[in-house]
Amino acid sequence: MKQEQLQKLVEDISITFFERPFLHEARFNNRLRTTGGRYLLRSHDIEINPKQFEAFGEEELIGIIKHELCHYHLHIQNKGYKHQDSDFKQLLQKVGGLKNCQLIEGTRNKVTTKHQYSCTKCGLIFNRKRRIDVKRYVCGSCKGKLKKII
Template sequence: MNDQELQSLVEEISWKYFNKTFRHKAIFNRRLKTTGGRYLLSNHNIEMNKKYFEQFGKDELVGIIKHELCHYHLHLEGKGYKHRDHDFKRLLHEVGAPRYCSPLPEAVEKRKSKRVLTYICSKCKWEYKRKKRIDTNRYVCGSCRGELILIDG
């Protein structure tokens, strides 16, 4: 699917489920990593993550398009378009749009395989577990001022 096909699909879904026209652009944005789609308040365009179409198919893409069109139409009407707004939740339910999209398999894998770095103090042998690497030339043990050594990670 290319951008022209996406544009026509969005226009079709907008007319079918909302009885309103979609007058702006819908494009694929390959830089989107953690979200299925995005409605841009500044220019009213919709950007979609192509990975969702490639990995889950057209049904998932249609659900994401409905979700973004809820933001689009409510914002243009001046109603509550944010996730927490009652108008948004009601419209999602009316058109059968998902509140959240399915997580991508690589995102789930990345979350599960978070590395943990273990540092140990050379003097008192206190262990420090960190998600991010620390500069051992700059930081020392908090209890005895000993040198920190990376032992695992």
């Protein structure tokens, strides 16, 4: 799908489901990794993750566009456009947009444990990416001393 096709699709969905025109730019953004799309508050543009379309098809893409258009139209009307606002939740349910997009395999960074510490008093184990100073820090539960395992 090309940029022009995406723009037309967003404009069509806006008229069909929201009965309001989409007057700004919709574009693909290859740098998006963990999100399906985003609405830009200052420019009112919408960016879509092309990897979502490639991985899950047009139906998923339409759900993402509906989600971003909910942000767009509510923000333009000075209503609650954030995820926690009731206006947003009601409109999203009304138009059938996606609350969350599907996870593309390999897009999230895997957390690797490099350092492991144990409390000498209660035995609680702490997994850490970064090293900590055992002379300076104590156990968060019982204030016991920490000992490095790995």
